[in-house]
Amino acid sequence: MAHIIVVGNEKGGAGKSTVSMHVATALSRMGHRVGALDLDLRQRTLGRYSNNRAAYLQSEGLELPSPVYMELPEADPASLAPGENAFDHRLSKAVAELEAQSDFILIDCPGSHTRLSQVAHSLADTLITPLNDSFIDFDLLAHIDSDGDKILGPSVYSEMVWNARQLRAQAGLQPIDWVVLRNRLGAQQMINKMKMENALERLSKRIGFRIAPGFSERVIFRELFPRGLTLLDLKDVGVKQLNISNVAARQELRDLIKELKLPGVTPSF
Template identity: 80%
Template structure:
């Protein structure tokens, strides 16, 4: 069966689509058959990223290693069983179609609580939660006191992940490997960064997730999206003399892929 990677949280602007595209493309570049789904049916940022990539390759004549992007199939109401949710059927049909010919399926969730996101989390073998390194985003995972030191209790998103874990346990499936990815750490002052680090470390032990390094804020990510490119494509498109910032960003991606510890993956870029 394909290993399902879900990228999600319930807050926009945390870098979910950037992480999704880079993880999916890195896997494809390393020779793994990788499929991709975007569950944000309204904004569809991951899907537009993939569309931009297809258009760039067609225009430039390049054939860059890429994940195979798929839309959710449409399902007519008369195809549903009594009481069945149409979004449940659309997602399960997509996964069932992709699994036989995929090593990995990368699913990007919307930055809000939706039925599709809830179901996707229960399918996750690996759950990646990108998090901007601030207490505003930390509140998505847990409530904390005014000093930023004492955790008062889990927040709504953590509770959703807990429910997904319960569903998987009841179905006899392996536990979700939950990885919280700290993005934009470079923009934080050292005192805040230390407080965030201490809080996330304490919470990880309490509710059971691993912590991985993410991406710092860099102009390059905003430049890559319109062409559908990732950091790993820069040499292929003829960029000469990569600057230090881009080399550092590539190392961040390498560190992230190693931290995910995905089955059968040896990071080789």
Template identity: 75%
Template sequence: MAHIIVVGNEKGGAGKSTVAMHVATALSRMGHKVGVLDLDLRQLTLGRYIENRRAFLAKAGLNLPTPAFTPLPEIDASQLAEGVHPADQRLYAAVGSLQDSCDFILIDCPGSHTRLAQVAHSLADTLITPLNDSFVDFDMLARVDSEGEEILGPSIYSEMVWSAKQPRAQAGLDPIDWVVLRNRVGSQAMINKDKMERVVGKLAKRIGFRTAPGFSERVVFRELFPRGLTLLDLRDTGVRGLSISNIAARQELRDLIKALNLPGVKAKF
């Protein structure tokens, strides 16, 4: 059975698709077969990222490891059994088509609550939640007091993840390995940054997730999307003498892959 990785939260702009593409491509470059689903059916950012990659590689005459993007199949709702939701069946069919041929299935969720995203979370073996280093984004996980120090209670996304965990527990499956990334962290030491580190650590113990290093805010991530490239592809596309920023970003990706502790994966790149 393929190991299912879900990248999700319910807030846009946290870098989900960037994280998803880099994790999927890193696994592909390490020799693993990776299938990708994009549940943001309106924007399809991750799907377009992979399409851009294939177009650029074809134009440049390059053959680099690339995860396989699979669109969700259309479903004839009239043919479904009573009580079966078409959205659920589309996702189950897509996952089922990849299970036997892939080592990993990576599912990128939209930055909002949808039925597809909720079902995807219940399928996750590993759940990655990128989180901007801001209390505006942290509010998605938990409510805090006016000083940003004390946790008052879980918020909507945490409750949704908790609900997704219940069917797995009832079925006797391993629990979801929930990993929260503090993403787009600034390089300067700030009071807000220290508060975020403390409160995320407190919440991790309280509601059961792990923390892992995310990506710092870097211009290079915005520049890679039109060509569908990742940090791991730069040397293969003719870039010589990587900048200090690019080298540091590669190390961040290496640290992330190690921290995810995925089955059969060793971060050698």
């Protein structure tokens, strides 16, 4: 069976689609077969990223390892079982089709609570939650006191993950390996940064997730989107010398892949 990686939280702007495309492409470049789904049916950022990649590679006559992106299939009402949810049917059909040809299936979830996102979380073998280094984003995981020192209780997204874990346990599936990424970290050792680090450490032990380094804030990520490229593709498209920022970003991606501890994966880029 394919190992399912879900990238999700319930807040936009945390870098989910950037993480999704880079992880999926990195696995593809390491020789793994990767399928990809975008469950944000409105914005479709990962879908647009994938379409941009296909169009650019075709226009340049290039062949680069890439995930196989699939649109979520429509559901014929006549094919639904009595009481079956159409969104459940569409996601199950897509996963079943990709599973036959994939080692990994990466699912990018919307920055909101939807039925599709809820079901996808229950399918996750590995759950990646990018989080901006801010107590605004932290509030998605847990409520905290006014000083930022005491955790008052889990928040809405943590509760959804808990429910997904319960569903997997009832089905006899392996527990979700939940990895929270500290994304868009600043270089300065600020008081807020240290408080965030301490709060995440305490919360990780309380509700059961691992903490991994994500990506720093870099212009290169926004520049790559129109061509559907990732940091790993730069030399293949004619960039002969990577600048210091790009080299550092590649190392961040390598560190991330290593920290995910995916089955059969050893970073080789």
